[in-house]
Amino acid sequence: MHAPSSAVVRFDETAPLKLACQQTLAPFSVAYQTYGALNAAKSNAILICHALTADQHVANKHPVTGKPGWWDTLVGPGKPIDTNRFFVICSNVLGGCMGSTGPASINPKTGTPYGLDFPVITISDIVDAQARLIDHLGIDQLFAVVGGSMGGMQVLNWAARYKDRVFAAAPIATAAWHSSQNIAFHEVGRQAVMADPDWHGGNYYAVGKSPRNGLAVARMAAHITYLSEEALHRKFGRNLQDRSQVAFTFNAEFQVESYLRHQGSTFVDRFDANSYLYITRAMDYFDLKSEYDDVLANAFRGTKTRFCVVSFTSDWLYPTRESRDIVQALNAVAANVSFVEIETDKGHDAFLLEEPTFFATIRGFLNAAAIKRGLEAAA
């Protein structure tokens, strides 16, 4: 599934990545896309951090699906994240399956894919791998780090652990720690994958199979959590698929069933099942305060970063309450923070959709920060 169109930087045995689990990873690669041009002062770079099942193809046609980039509406020339002004970078997360090193990559010790021999990684590990990429690009300080959902976890981690390297940060539809309910949903997904006999204990690569059914079920369960009950009701209600009355079968008679099955079956064509296990695990482990004496404010003490925290009213996966926890921690250390809760019935997915207030918020935040940073005004 490696994406031929992405640039890839490879760090060899001389530059291993020290992981939270105390293992080291070497060699490792980071695949990334860039948009726009880095200015001479290298002060206009924005790192976009992607969510669980996205990748580096933020604003270009996806090489596997042929679909537009996942934030194509937000990122591009003249768009809220304006590639005429900013140099935008997005890298596939460590553990991913679109060119960065992950469980489907070859383990140099065995010459075969890692499978479950890949070390269990964390959001800190993902961020550290990104930091290596930013070093490689010769950028000392990122103008901004922006991301939603798991991307927002990376934003918070960057802001806490690389304080001098982040001028502005926008954690969107996210939380400073993964909730019990969210761990529970992830565990269901992982159990679905691992229950599939085609998973073969994670070594399915060798037998030329993959746990497609299990991964599809995992995706279906997760997808429900990305939408609000209102959005499901509005989009599908109890409407039937291609029929006027129920047929008394177990086929996808309701539109919502058909929709979910489609989400499941298309996902497995572009995503590695073990990557799904590893990345969900990294999210479950995320608890930023745990590394700071269980006081979230400590994570941000001394920060000079400007923050814009965004939540969405109908997001029940990362409810506004959890964004408020972040804002309160930032306020406790007198950080520069603005907080916007966007009114929408679209659920967690709203951060990926065209929400005019959200777009205006990001545009305004970046514009104000750019002025502070001494970047040229927007044309």
Add this chain to the structure above:
Amino acid sequence: MHAPSSAVVRFDETAPLKLACQQTLAPFSVAYQTYGALNAAKSNAILICHALTADQHVANKHPVTGKPGWWDTLVGPGKPIDTNRFFVICSNVLGGCMGSTGPASINPKTGTPYGLDFPVITISDIVDAQARLIDHLGIDQLFAVVGGSMGGMQVLNWAARYKDRVFAAAPIATAAWHSSQNIAFHEVGRQAVMADPDWHGGNYYAVGKSPRNGLAVARMAAHITYLSEEALHRKFGRNLQDRSQVAFTFNAEFQVESYLRHQGSTFVDRFDANSYLYITRAMDYFDLKSEYDDVLANAFRGTKTRFCVVSFTSDWLYPTRESRDIVQALNAVAANVSFVEIETDKGHDAFLLEEPTFFATIRGFLNAAAIKRGLEAAA
């Protein structure tokens, strides 16, 4: 999995059950438990309708699990549903696996278990089978029909379709139609079962296997929806299971993971996977208004039944809004209805737990109705 301790009434070929799908079912059996004594006037019978994964063992030790009955706290001598006063009946639903006819029963045409040759049933079919049992017991009018969740759907169906046979009705934590989100969760569960190779297209009985892994995943996903986010946070939070720090594995490191795995693995020991498919399907199909020109009030027009509708504040599977829809429909036909929303953080599961306000509500409702019905006062 048939329960030797339950009474079973068998209806033979001379008394087939006409189903909503237009097929007929014969013979068919209904397994049931009773508690207390029927009075001479046969006017003190309460039918309790069970939820998706429960059964007739409402107030006695369960023959498979050895655990107390699922409503043991509510039903018994001196309890809110007082078996010193009332004759309580609970039958295993049609399609179930505890003695009533379902997909694991022998198909008389083949001499082997029905599997997917069992007809797809509805809540109306379940209620019609119960009505046969009530006929068999010689009871013209039930003093009350009480049930939560899918049990509440049966209560509503009884009240709409057997108006003269229901003196009082208590639909609890339920809805008059299954929502898009709830259909979606059920579909995930069914896909998990059907993705398990041990399901064998529903014919696993013949090979001596069952889709345990798939059914466990289905149960895990469903179980999350039975609890509130607050309850999960309070019970488990991010607490680790038998360890002080994360171990960087895919084991059940978090308590919530361990809890869910336990829920999944114990469920498969007592429940038939095909029954899970059929009963979830019956719930998905439930839309009471669809049989009444899409006007829910029409379902209750002319009713003399006294209603007590109960919802729970943190129930996101059957939110209070959906109980209000029922109440509004009852109000529209000037029915005798009281509505109580119970404040609790325990989610949908609250209807199975000791909630003093809920218990007092049921006790008070039945007591007032008993006086109207001319039953002896409580001792």
